[in-house]
Amino acid sequence: MKQFLSDLIHFTLAILLAIPIHSLRILLLRITGMRIGYHCAICRNVDVRSPYRISVGSYTSINKKVLLDGRGGKLIIGNCVDIAQECNLWTLQHDYDSPLYTAIGADVVIEDYVWLASRVTVLPGVKIGYGSVIGTCSVVTKDIPPMSIAVGIPAKVIGKRKDCLKYKLGKRGWFH
Numbered sequence: 001m002k003q004f005l006s007d008l009i010h011f012t013l014a015i016l017l018a019i020p021i022h023s024l025r026i027l028l029l030r031i032t033g034m035r036i037g038y039h040c041a042i043c044r045n046v047d048v049r050s051p052y053r054i055s056v057g058s059y060t061s062i063n064k065k066v067l068l069d070g071r072g073g074k075l076i077i078g079n080c081v082d083i084a085q086e087c088n089l090w091t092l093q094h095d096y097d098s099p100l101y102t103a104i105g106a107d108v109v110i111e112d113y114v115w116l117a118s119r120v121t122v123l124p125g126v127k128i129g130y131g132s133v134i135g136t137c138s139v140v141t142k143d144i145p146p147m148s149i150a151v152g153i154p155a156k157v158i159g160k161r162k163d164c165l166k167y168k169l170g171k172r173g174w175f176h
Contacts, residue, residue, distance in 0.1 A: 010049060018044050037079065041169070053091075057081065057112065059168040072105015072124055078112035082169055084136075088121045111146070113165045131165050 016028050025042055033052030036042070040056055043064040048054065053070030056062070057079035065086045068075055072092025077083070092105040106125030110116070114128050117136040128134065128144045135151030144150050149159040 013048060013051070017042075017046055017048065020044060039168070043085075061169040063087075072103070073107035075108050077110045078114065078130075080113045080165070080167065080169055081110055082115045083110075084116060084118040084120070086119045087116050090122065091124050093124055131161055131163065133161060 013028070013032065017025055019025055022041070025044070026036055026040065029042065029048065029051055030036055032048075034048065035055035037056060037058030037060065039059050041061045042056075043062060043066075045064050046062055047065075047067040049068065050070035053073070054068055054075045054077075056077045059079055060077060060081040060083075062068070062083045063085040066083055067088040067090075069088075069090045069092055072090070075089055075091050083089075089108055089110070091108050092103055095102045095104045104124070108122055108124060109127040110122070111128060111130040111132075113131040115133045116122070117134060117138075119137045120134045120140065121138075122128065122140045126140050126143060128140065129146030129148065131147045132144045133149045134140060134144065134155055135149070137153075138151050138155040139153045140150070141154040144155065144157065147161045147163060148157045149161055150157045
């Protein structure tokens, strides 16, 4: 019965998050317990799992078809973070060494001014440091230091970003 209710809530939330009224989507997510800062943009068709374990900072943009998973731990997204479309942020996965295929979870932290390009996957237990950029289609399996540029499967640091970050996201017109 508990699984049925969980699935029903997830299904209902998925339908409601397709609503084209941005302020209503933000309100619905806040009602479910998700902590959302000021001037955030959360596009339509974002898949949110266990929203009460997810927090999003101010001036953050979350594009369409992003998966935010809070089932295995806390998902903490900082201020001025840009998450491009079709990214997957996981806090829960299966233990491939377990004979029972046991689920294991861990917190995921995305610090301020991080940019996740399209189709990035972040696995449980990862912390992406302040100002880092993760390239398109990368899979982040380990912590990324602040101000890094990382790409690949698994993501590896290939460079450093200049420390001149002053922008604010989330208030741009096409999200509203």
